[in-house]
Amino acid sequence: MKTKEVVLTGNQAIARGFYEAGGLVAASYPGSPTVDIMESIKRNYDEIYSEFSTNEKVALEVAIGASFAGARAMASMKHVGVNIAADPLMTFTQTKINGGFLLVTGDDPGMSSSQNEQDNRIIGKFANMAILDPSNSQEAKDFTKIAFSLSEEYSTPFMLRITSRLCHSRSKVKLEKREERDITGFNGDLSDYCMVPPNTYKKQYVMKDRIEKLKQAAENMDINILEEGNNKDVLIITSGLVYNNLKELGLDISIYKLGMVYPLPIEKIKQLAKEYSKVIVIEEMMPFIENELKINGIDCEGKKYFSFTGELSTEDIEKGLFSAGVIDKLKYKENDEVKTVQRLPMFCSGCPHRPVFDILKKSRKKVIGDIGCYSLAALYPLEVLDTIISMGASIGILKGMTKALNMKDKGEPLVAVIGDGTFFHSGMPGMVNMLHQMEDGENMTIIILNNGTTAMTGGQHTASSGSYAEEDDMNVNMVKLINSMGFDRVKVVDQFKYKEAKNIINEEIKYPGLSIVITTRPCALKFKIKETHFYVDPKICIGCRSCVKTNCPPILMKEYEGFDKLKSSINSDMCVGCSVCAQVCPVGAIKRSE
Structure with missing residues (x-):
């Protein structure tokens, strides 16, 4: 019987790989570039329980629980989401697992949709996790399945590191049948799952032993592939999507393409390095592979010729190899690049955030921003937001800035804005912390933009989505929630009643204390709002x-x-x-x- 081939994105291929591997539980928090992994599972694979959790930490914990019960489980998130999940992750990697476990991280070279450009291969090593790095959609599917097999064989969580370009690019994928798997249930020894001293002391040696065994296994792994060329002067070591960009140059040169980038097959690379005059590592972002080789005494070069930031295109790779003396002429020129017309980032038609930021711009007050569609208010032509750091950070920053200014008699009215999804994700701890050591006269206004959806990533639900859509099973009453925390001054406004909203917001900004304003209009795009023009x-x-x-x-x-x-x-x-x-x-x- 002929194997069916379809064209899939990297995200869709990972979802398919999880399905074929017999995966049962998948959890995520929506963040570009990995959103469509979970969306694809929800659309296509009813055999899998899937959810967009409140935040990445919770998503990881849901998947951990399923793994402990003996199910193959997966948590997926963007690179900065792993920061949120780091607390349970760093302890989870000490434990035994029952069902295979995979953490998918979507790194973002060039920061297409992110506030930073961290390289999560470093976090994977830090957490004592093996890391797989696919180069196309077929490998994304295959590596997902391989990760679960190795995870169970070595009783360790695995990381699948994928980048934005690969998440969204498409290529052919061969579909295979699902491997149905039963679960064992949870019958663990407390020393393997209760991570308290003295259990954790012993686990340091267990983690070290697992990595050593994986390092030995890597020497003969089929996913680490040597392509020998006639040029014995240079060996190029690379992985991921960069491999395809390198191949576009059509060079007769030896390439060692790594499928597992940690731990590396060090002995194999040492033997290969002896056969070549020079070893060059080509990788995006940090010199992770390069540093691993140098730590192990392998002479190589890499970031000397290639940028430490952004994506590495075929042109970038060619320039780097030219600088390294590997090639003697350039085929591509900068002026060959097609220049595209830049698009001004704007809120959608009918976006409920727009009147709020129009009011705030006219107020001329300092506004502390957060992560979501409303981050666009930092850009031209609005330029309202003064700071943006991370999910939920606006509330803590608001407090710290107010305290510092007041200590030197430089206090002024300050405003923080946060969306409903971000508030439930990580804003609530900062809100509760506002109650601690509050003083009269600290002029702070928090505006919660409750549009009922995680809009920037495609309209996934939030804990208050049920107030706008009856079919949503979560309908947290935000006013009651905030009142129950201990805050009495909470105003609710309809921002499309512009003059009324403007009066209330300006009145709260003048109030000499902490006040909270909740806006009530839903996302026009998600809820398909259309009235007479x-x-x-x-x-x-x-x-x-x-x-x-x-x-x-x-x-x-x-x-x-x-x-x-x-x-x-x-x-x-x-x-x-x-x-x-x-x-x-x-x-x-x-x-x-x-």
Whole structure:
């Protein structure tokens, strides 16, 4: 019977690999570039229990519990999500496992959708985890299955490290049948699962022993592949998607492509290195493989010729090899690159965040931002946010900044904004901490943008989504939750009632203490909100651009026949009828169509 082939993204291939491996429980928190792993499981594989958890730590713990019960389990998240999950992760890698366990991390070279560019191969080593690094969708599927087999053979969690480009790029994948697996149930020895001294002392040696055994096994692993060329001067060592970019150059050169990047087959590489005059490592971001080789006494070069940040394209690799003297001419030139028109990052039509940031911009107060769609408010043309660090950080930063300023009599009204998904993810601890050592006169305003979804990553649910969609099984009443924490001054506003919202927000900013404002409009894109569109009457419009300054995509200035001055206009196909533009117009030139 012929094997069926389909075209899959790297994310979809990992989901398929988990299915074929007999996976039972998968948990995640939505974060680009790995979102579609869980979305694909939810769409296609009913045999698997899957969830988007409250945050990455919880997702990891859900998967750990399933593994302890004997099920093959997977947690997936973007690279910075592993930071959130690090607390249980660093202890979990000490324990035995029952069912195979895989942690998928989506690294983001070039920071396409991230606040930093950390290299999670380093975290994998730090946590004493073996790390697999696929180079295409077929390998993403295969390596997922291999990881579960090795995880159970060596009783250790595995990391699958994938990058943004591979997450989203597509290639052919051969589909195979699912391997149905029973579970053993949890019958563990407490010394293997209760991580308290003196148990943990012994586990340090267990982890060391597991890595040593995997290092020996790596010497003969099929996923580490040597491609011999006729040029015996140089051996290139690489892994992941970089391998494909290197192959685009069509060089007759020896390449050792690593499938497992930690632990490395050191003895094999030592023997290979003796056969070549020079060893060059090509890898994106940190010199992880290069440093591992140097630690083990293998002379090599790498970051001397290749950037430590961003993606390494075929052109970048060619330039690096030219600088290293491996090739004597360049086939690609910089001016051969196709220049694309830059797109201005903007909120969607009808986005409920827009009126809030229009109000805050006009208030001229310092605003501490957080992670979500509303991070766009830091960029031109809004430029409202003054700081953005990490999920949930806005509330703690708000407190620390206020305390510091007040200590030197430099206090001023400060505002923090946070979305509902981010609030439930990691904002609640900071909110509870606000109760500690509060003082009268500390002027802080927290605005919770409750749009009912994790919008920036595709519209996954939050704990309050049920207030907007009856089919969602979570409907946490945010006002009751915050009141139960001990906060009394909580105002709820409909930001599409612009003048009313503006008055309330400005009133709370003036309040000499801590106040909380919760906005109530849902995400227009997720909930497909569309009302009768608005239009501009050019006879009334004075061209003041008040509507344009709300930065709504359908609105622009244009020439009307019979008028010398540019007037505002609204693209009726894009307008969803939110009415904010009409409310800020000082002369009533913007009207709702019949």
